[in-house]
Amino acid sequence: MKVTILTITYNREHLLPRTVDSVLSQTFTDFEYLIINNGSTDGTQALIDQYCKRDNRIRIFSFIQNRTNIEFYHAKYQIATENQMIPYCMIIDDDDYMESNTVETLYNLITNYDADVASVGSMYVFPDGTKKDKFVFDGIYLYNRNEAMIEILKREKFNVSLGGKLFRKEILKDIIPPQVEQIRDIHVGYRRMNKVQKMVVIGKPLYYFYRHGSNVSGLEAVSQITPEKIQQHLEANAIRTEWLTEHMPEIKDFAFYCELSFMISLYERIYRLDVQSCFSIAQQMKDTLARNSIFLSKCGFYSEKEKEILKSMINLTDTGRKL
Secondary structure (H helix, E strand, O other): OOEEEEEEEOOOOOOHHHHHHHHHOOOOOOEEEEEEEEOOOOOHHHHHHHHHHHOOOEEEEEEOOOOOOHHHHHHHHHHHHOOOOOOEEEEOOOOOEEOOOHHHHHHHHHHHOOOOEEEEEEEEEOOOOOEEEEOOOOOEEEEOHHHHHHHHHHOOOOOOOOOOEEEEHHHHOOOOOOOOOOOOHHHHHHHHHOOOOOEEEEEEEEEEEEOOOOOOOOOOOHHHOOHHHHHHHHHHHHHHHHHHHHHOHHHHHHHHHHHHHHHHHHHHHHHHOOOHHHHHHHHHHHHHHHHOHHHHHHHOOOOHHHHHHHHHHOOOOOOOOOO
C-alpha cells in the first residue's frame, strides 16, 4: 500500500457516510483507511462497523471517552504513521468529502515532484447547498521551506488545515504542540510546515470543507463568533508569532504582521455582522492595533483594504512597535 487515510470522528453519524463514501470511491485504491472513533455516544460505532465489514481496507480504533488533549494528539498520529511501509498519509475530517480523483491527483503530485507535501484546491460547502471557492487557481506551484511558510501565513493558496493535502509520514511525526487545552490546526500547522523542504500545490477544487454551526474552528457565521473562540485564535496567533520569531527570524516581521492582519479582518467582521457579544474583545484588538500602528504603516505588507479599515479605527499618529 502507498497511502494511509485517516478520519477521526465524534458524534457525526449524520455526516460521516458522505465522508467515508468519498474515500472508498477513490480512483486510487492502494490505501488503508483508518477510522478513529473518539468516544462517540451516537450510532457512529455501529455505522463504521458496517463499513468495515464491507471493505477490508478499513481499520477501526475506538476510544471510550472523547479526548482533545495532548495525549490524544500524539496517539492519533502514532496510529496514522506506525506503518512505515506505507510512505504517505492523508487526513480527512468527518464532515468533509472529496472528489473521486483527489487521492490519485495528490499521489501523482507528491511522487512526480518528489515533494514532502502535495495540496489541491478546495471549496467551502454550506448547509443550504451554496459553495464558495477556497484556494482555487490555475497552474502548479512549487515551494521551498521559507516560501511554504510564508504562503501558509498568507492563506492565499493553502492554509494550516490538513484537508486536501498528502504528506510524507515523517512530516507528521514528532511535532511538539504548545501547551493548550484543545489542540487544533492553528496550533501546529506552521510547526509541521517547518519540516517541509518542498511542497507542490495545484488549485483544482477537489476537496470540500463542510462549513456549519458545529465547526470547531470556523469564524464565518455569527453563531460561530464568540469571545471564547476569538480569544483562542488570538492566543494561538501570538504563540505562532513567538515560535516563528525564534525558529525563522528571517520572517518574524511578516509573522507579526499576519497576527495583526487577523485582528483587522476579525474586527471588521464583528462590526459588519453586529456581533455585540464580541464588541469588548474587538475594542481590545483595536487597542493592540493602535499600539502597533507605526509598525503596520512601515512594514509594507498590509493591503489597501486593511489600510482603510485601520484608518477608520485608530489614529495612525499613535506610537507603536517599530520595525
